[in-house]
Amino acid sequence: MATAIKYSRQRECIKEYLMHTDTHPTADMVYHHVREQFPKVSLGTVYRNLSLLTELGEIIKLDCGDGYDHFDANTKQHYHVVCTECRGVFDLHMEPIDHVNVLAGVNFNGKIAGHHIMFYGLCEECLNKHNQE
């Protein structure tokens, strides 16, 4: 028999938080937020629920190359920019370019199923700081 999933207030809080932010928080950032509402919450609980929600497809795990997993409740395919200055992660509002999968497959003898694109550059705030100097 498959394992039934029961409601938990902590998991709900995690999900709510991710659905109302676009900052792509790390597990630790989620932990600190949940702690405002559940001061005794365990970091393990946060990790367990982030994994569970990821498995369920309700959230997405992002690899931004900074050694932390970031989480995003926007599960539609979309791309991100990482600011090389502040390490912030931002959504990009551009259409997915799935034709690159075809391009990639031309000289590859396997099967291309999809892709992730991670852009890097400067966010608005850090760009302005640079321009002022």
Added chain:
Amino acid sequence: MATAIKYSRQRECIKEYLMHTDTHPTADMVYHHVREQFPKVSLGTVYRNLSLLTELGEIIKLDCGDGYDHFDANTKQHYHVVCTECRGVFDLHMEPIDHVNVLAGVNFNGKIAGHHIMFYGLCEECLNKHNQE
């Protein structure tokens, strides 16, 4: 005065190995290879030299999303496929598509400097295994 870099046989071995493979090995895989020639080599030495070579721009560090850093002596911009079955990392022989940087910048108020694309799918070997079943 800037720190001078002195030759070391271990670093040379690491570099040679990376230049003659296209398997994008992890630090641990490099370690095991170097050990064949230098049985007493330390894992710390491997990590230190991989970091140094990366800083010097002689090799590239790849983030394949499997929790390990992978290394590549091919420093020209190129894309990779990760096999979702065997977790292998393979080179793709396609032209970089830098115009996506422009597309990404259209609705982004910062500055796009570049991008990485990571494709996922099945490598030739795993694809054949699937087809045989």
Added chain:
DNA sequence: GATAAAATGATAATAATTACTGATTTGAGG
């Protein structure tokens, strides 16, 4: 060769994540 700086091997430390454990919460049936 002698010398000083850099690199090494061995080991300890760090830090993100995962696993374990006994107590608490949840939800379905009576």
Added chain:
DNA sequence: CCTCAAATCAGTAATTATTATCATTTTATC
């Protein structure tokens, strides 16, 4: 409303990739 089994929790220990430390060895220059 009560009960009970299963799921979840808090707290903590374990795991694991990577980095830092340090005495010794190697490298390059005089």
